[in-house]
Amino acid sequence: MKMTTLYGIFLIVVIVVGGVGFYAGTAFAPEKIVEKEVKPPRTIKLGTTMSVTGKYSPSVERWTALTKEFVKMVNERGGIYVAEYKTRLPIEIVVYDDKSVPETSAEMIERLITVDKVDFLVGPDWSPIGFAASVPAEKNKVPIVMANVLSLDIYKRGYKWIFGTPIPCAERWEEYYFPMIMAQTPKPKTIAFMTEDLLYCQDVRKFSKLFAEQYGLTIVADEVFPSGIKDATAMLVKIKPLNPDIVHICAYEEATIVIARQMKELDINPKDFHSIMGTGKAYEGLGKLGEYLGGTTQWIPGSPQLVPYIDYAELLKRADCDVFKYTWTTSRMSSYLIMLQAIENAGTLDRAKVRDVLATMTFNTPIGHVKFKDDGLARNPAFPGQWIKGKFVVVGPEAAATGKLVYPRPTWAQIEKG
Amino acid sequence: MKKPGATGKLYKLMFAMIVLIVVLLVFPYFVDPYIVSILYLLFIFIVLAQTFDIVGGYMGYVNLGHYMFFGIGAYTFSILIIGGTSIPLCFIAAIIASVAFAVLISYPIFRIRGDYFVVATLALVVLVEILAYNLDWLTRGSYGLSLPPGYHLFSCYYMALGLTLLVMITKYKVVNSKFGLGLISIREDEQVAEVFGVHTFKYKFLAFILSASFPGMAGALHAWYLSYIDPPTVFGLAVALTPIAMTLFGGMGTMFGPVVGVCILWIIEQAIWTQTEYLHFAMYGIILILVGIFMPGGVVKSKRVQALWEKVKGRFGRFAA
């Protein structure tokens, strides 16, 4: 046989494989949903991915320990009662590192479902990751309660098996901030927005602008900057002459720090300086300049806890997790608690039944009641606050406040002097 | 053991390949979808690695930005499919887009030689990522593109398999043809090659667009698989350097080097990932460093590995590539 003929045959085989595979795959792909056998008493297995390494790792640092302590605490107290087995079952949470890469998370979710054979999924965090990870969950019909995943587009796809409990959600992020700030004297009139060009920041910006308009503020600037920005002068130079009363930053901590420093260099002194990620990390990174930085917190330590299975304050202590440093912790813990409550309420480990419970029931979390809307997204607000003398003081709403907002904000020069 | 003649060896190789292909064909029906998805990803990486090697290993132009063809294919496919175009057309468009891009930049980029070419191509992929963020009227910027959802793991697997086979055959033909010799001559000494009548620009151009076409298709396929892409997912430096590192590890300028590199590193990655909580990257890095110091030609070309391979050959009388 001549070589060319052989190659020709090979080529044809290849094209046929590709073409046939395409149609065969779409027509005959078996619904490979892993079957769950109902065997007498076993462990409830939850699966999740966490951004242990990579760009989101600073926010996640204590969560591996936290997850371990959570499992320990729940099991110490006997586990979850599942009616189907007529007994309490212990829980287990399998954790993989998604390296802050969406694709990796999706792969690990696939693995959790098919290899580790988890019953249900909790987490992950962060919108881009949630976007990718929700796909295998939905395909395999495994209920997933995601944590800090707030981008609306994720929930607009008509998926039935995904839920998310970001705290706060984009629509309600600044819900308590604006009425609080508008009640100050002298009343602020103008606001400047600076947003990092990322999915989640853009979403919060969209709704914050709506709030601003609703409360009668004039938006004098609406700048968007790329991630990893080093020199904000181009942006700040436009803002300085406008002298905005409020400077509002929708960005991660690194950008918040860079912008704050450069605002100080250019001596831009708004009456209030607020960042959606005005977290403990931002405060740490700014040192002296971090005073009077405005931020948000999910949960206020000391507030009454209605949660079953654990003592939240105690859990945080055991895992050495400061909620002001790791601002997004409560959302993740809520996702765990919600899933467990759904299981108990459904009385079974049948995924479809648990999914139905998730869609309809109201759950107890450290921040209060959580109910998922039709699209699977829970809509909860958070509490605005300000860093005063090294402590994060919650300044709104009145019922929750632990202190008063320092307004107008001292100038950078004054802050530097101390 | 009888020493087989050249044709005999070739037939044995063909037979082995056919067996392998048949196994890969029926594989998905017997194993977990997770394994299928891993193999699928493996195929994608092999496609990227092999096409990188044609321009990098054989022609000597290390294109660090190789991944950009992948990303362009992914974005083209996604934009069109969201717009409602039929799937096969989207795939074809993806290939055309990445080839067109290659054509566009080939003239300026090949005026740059050697080390500078390496840096320039790296800069290119970073630039394309920035464009993906900024041209948000087209790409939806940081929001990313959400494709119509659907479960098509099997289709993706078979198409990736087909694509891989095609790449392997293409590479084989290139390597064993006059075209391939021309590429190697360019790598060895471009000026001399010119003098001897090798139309260097034509060769560079052809190799470049050839190496762009497959990643374009692979990118489209991957976008279809993930159902969601955003700039860092398809252009990010973290992923862009991976297939290249795998090729360097395996052995540039060889038929199977990139495949070996991809497979070994992939297995290691999968094994390490799930065993330890920390230090995955560090272990990966240590392997790269060790290979860099002791086997910079790549695993396949290192003398120790070749000595080992000789032993294996002696035992089984197989034809090594």
Add this chain to the structure above:
Amino acid sequence: MLPSSFIFFQLLLGGLLLGGIYALVAFGLSTIYGVAKLFNFAHGTFLVMAGIIASYIYFSFEVNPFIIMLMVAPLFLVVGFIFFGFFKPISGRSPLEFVVGTVLITVGLMFVMDDVSLMLVGGRIWSIPYSLPSIPIGELMVSSTRLWGLIAVVVITILLSLYIRRSYVGKAIRAATQDREAAMLTGVDVSKTTMFAFGIAMVLVAIGSVLYCMVLTVAPFGGFPMTVKCFTIVVLGGIGSIIGSLVGGIILGTSEAFVGYYFGLPWSEAVSIIILLIVLVIRPQGLFGFR
């Protein structure tokens, strides 16, 4: 309404001063490439490592950053020597293998350093929040930190240039950069010289990182984008030319500032790359390069 000259000068100043800091960091890359012909992909990561150490010292002991510079400099001199050690074994290989080897080694080192630092010091955002009041000149605000940075860079440039020109080691480095074989023929111990060059390069990175952290932040895995910027500066300024890197850094800083203003910040990131590509196509040896 403030006059637009305010905007112009403020942008110019901001860019100038930041560019100076970029240049300082890029000096190291230029030196290493000039002498050893290898692109150090881990360059930005060394910057991050030095920054984390400097930041840690600052947070733990409240030392003045300029003193911290004196502390990290000798440490990184040694780091440079060790770094050189990784490449010694492959220095004799063929060009293509050498390129491959260096890419693998530097990328591998990047991964190792990032991962280990992440595990050891965790996900903190490292920087040096040592701030000095800005100096108002008319309506312009001049950032003191950046100004010190620029002064430091200029001083270092002058000192470095003098050293390169006058001292034996400096001349040896220049010789090795221009023509390695010829240098060997004239009796220069190229290997030792290269080792020294690496050490000096790392010292520059360490000093630059302190200034960098005073203005910006560093974190594990955040080094690579800075490496790309340094590549741009080195290519723009010309391989092996210290002045070139300074000029390159300043050009980069200022064009980023102006493009950011007129076209929007998302495009300022593209500036460095477009400049790099244009230079490579039109004039690969850069502004002051040797070849």
